[in-house]
Amino acid sequence: MTKSKPLFGLSDGLKQQMARRQQETIVEAEPLELNLGDVRPSVQPVPPRFSDPAQFPGVKEYLALRQAGVALGMTDPFFRVHEGIPAATTRIGGKEYLNFSNYNYLCLNGHPEVTAATYEAIQRYGTSPSASRMVSGERPLHGQLEHALADFLGTEDCVAMVSGHATNVTVIGHLFGPRDLIVHDALAHNSVVQGAILSGAKRLSFPHNDWQALDDMLRTLRPNHERVLVVVEGLYSMDGDYPDLPRFVAIRERYKTFLLVDEAHSIGVMGATGRGIAEHFGLPRTCADFWMGTLSKTFSGCGGFIAGQRLIVDYLRHTAPGFLYSVGMSPPLAAASLKCLELLQREPERCRALRRAGRLFLELCKAEGLNTGNSAGLAIVPIIIGSSLGAINISSRLFTRGVNAQPIFAPAVEEQQARLRIFLCSEHTPAQLETTAKAIAAGLAE
Numbered sequence: 001m002t003k004s005k006p007l008f009g010l011s012d013g014l015k016q017q018m019a020r021r022q023q024e025t026i027v028e029a030e031p032l033e034l035n036l037g038d039v040r041p042s043v044q045p046v047p048p049r050f051s052d053p054a055q056f057p058g059v060k061e062y063l064a065l066r067q068a069g070v071a072l073g074m075t076d077p078f079f080r081v082h083e084g085i086p087a088a089t090t091r092i093g094g095k096e097y098l099n100f101s102n103y104n105y106l107c108l109n110g111h112p113e114v115t116a117a118t119y120e121a122i123q124r125y126g127t128s129p130s131a132s133r134m135v136s137g138e139r140p141l142h143g144q145l146e147h148a149l150a151d152f153l154g155t156e157d158c159v160a161m162v163s164g165h166a167t168n169v170t171v172i173g174h175l176f177g178p179r180d181l182i183v184h185d186a187l188a189h190n191s192v193v194q195g196a197i198l199s200g201a202k203r204l205s206f207p208h209n210d211w212q213a214l215d216d217m218l219r220t221l222r223p224n225h226e227r228v229l230v231v232v233e234g235l236y237s238m239d240g241d242y243p244d245l246p247r248f249v250a251i252r253e254r255y256k257t258f259l260l261v262d263e264a265h266s267i268g269v270m271g272a273t274g275r276g277i278a279e280h281f282g283l284p285r286t287c288a289d290f291w292m293g294t295l296s297k298t299f300s301g302c303g304g305f306i307a308g309q310r311l312i313v314d315y316l317r318h319t320a321p322g323f324l325y326s327v328g329m330s331p332p333l334a335a336a337s338l339k340c341l342e343l344l345q346r347e348p349e350r351c352r353a354l355r356r357a358g359r360l361f362l363e364l365c366k367a368e369g370l371n372t373g374n375s376a377g378l379a380i381v382p383i384i385i386g387s388s389l390g391a392i393n394i395s396s397r398l399f400t401r402g403v404n405a406q407p408i409f410a411p412a413v414e415e416q417q418a419r420l421r422i423f424l425c426s427e428h429t430p431a432q433l434e435t436t437a438k439a440i441a442a443g444l445a446e
């Protein structure tokens with residue numbers, strides 16, 4: 001067998017230097033001398049656009065948008081530093097703001113019982129499981145959280161992972177393959193799209209919430225594929241509306257598809273007791289195959305989960321790369337989410353207060369003549385502005401008036417759909433909501 005040449009030729013001198021270094025116990029390393037003369041020249045010159053990150057098309061677009069913002073004197077709405085626990089209000093730069101920019105829907109983040117549970121978890125288990133649960137073992141909190149979630153939802157089993165985004169990517173990417181078809185709502189979260197791309201399946205989207213369009217697509221396409229996955233969300237995070245789930249369930253039956261419902265924004269928000277969109281419609285848990293959720297929102301932690309049939313959840317627990325090859329959830333975060341789940345069940349009035357705030361804010365905005373798109377007035381109300389710079393501008397004006405609300409612009413949404421996005425929480429008061437609706441209207445009128 002011929003020995004393959006190393007990709008990057010290291011000079012003998014360099015190799016000797018490295019070997020010497022390994023034997024020595026010098027604390028401070030000296031810079032290595034790279035002898036580029038030993039590296040074979042490239043066959044063809046590489047144009048700067050392929051070697052200079054500043055010339056990546058996305059980077060250039062990003063720089064142009066930043067420069068436009070600076071030229072227009074807008075304050076940067078991103079990476080604002082909150083100096084406490086953001087809920088209905090927050091403290092930024094030493095100043096108090098009305099806050100509409102976080103997913104602390106039920107205001108459980110910082111709840112004394114949640115904080116106490118995390119302290120206790122740290123004292124017992126430290127801050128990190130340090131490795132994959134399968135390989136290095138788990139803590140009791142991992143299993144307790146998963147059992148509690150499965151019980152709450154009424155599924156056979158549940159597996160929790162370290163990131164909501166990674167949960168969708170690894171689950172969808174792992175379960176489906178090139179002979180399959182994945183069809184998702186046009187407004188599906190990026191994690192769903194990334195998972196579908198990773199799977200290698202044919203990926204298509206249907207117009208937002210349009211089950212009839214999906215029906216038409218599957219009538220033609222279903223016979224061309226082995227497995228078909230349909231993905232919808234419980235509550236859409238950009239628009240604050242939700243799908244007519246019974247129709248999608250009927251499509252699942254008719255075409256023998258799998259159905260994944262991403263409940264990132266609907267758990268704790270929809271349904272009389274916060275159990276999400278299935279409870280909202282009075283549907284049994286068996287109406288879908290995969291119930292995905294995140295722990296970063298209602299559950300004040302960090303991570304994602306997949307709940308469903310025991311066999312498939314257990315298969316994911318033993319084989320999904322994003323779970324198997326990634327560290328287990330930090331014990332204090334698992335404890336926080338577990339405690340939030342307990343509080344949600346003990347205090348269902350939190351869900352009702354959130355929904356009251358959502359409904360009232362929607363009414364107030366409509367009374368001010370604001371374009372709230374299709375918002376159902378639950379926890380999310382968009383204010384459609386119609387241009388990226390316009391959305392950044394109004395967000396910046398609101399900030400100077402003491403309101404923290406994020407702009408959403410292209411490419412996250414289409415340019416004409418650029419918007420402010422308002423997230424409500426259970427502790428927003430009618431007075432705060434009225435002030436904000438009026439401030440948005442005044443800012444737009446300027």
Ligand SMILES: Cc1ncc(COP(=O)(O)O)c(C=O)c1O
Nearest residue numbers: 163164165189237262264294296
């Ligand atoms: C619908 C949806 N799915 C998945 C995620 C990813 O969750 P996480 O931010 O917890 O990783 C999000 C994030 O906001 C989301 O909105």
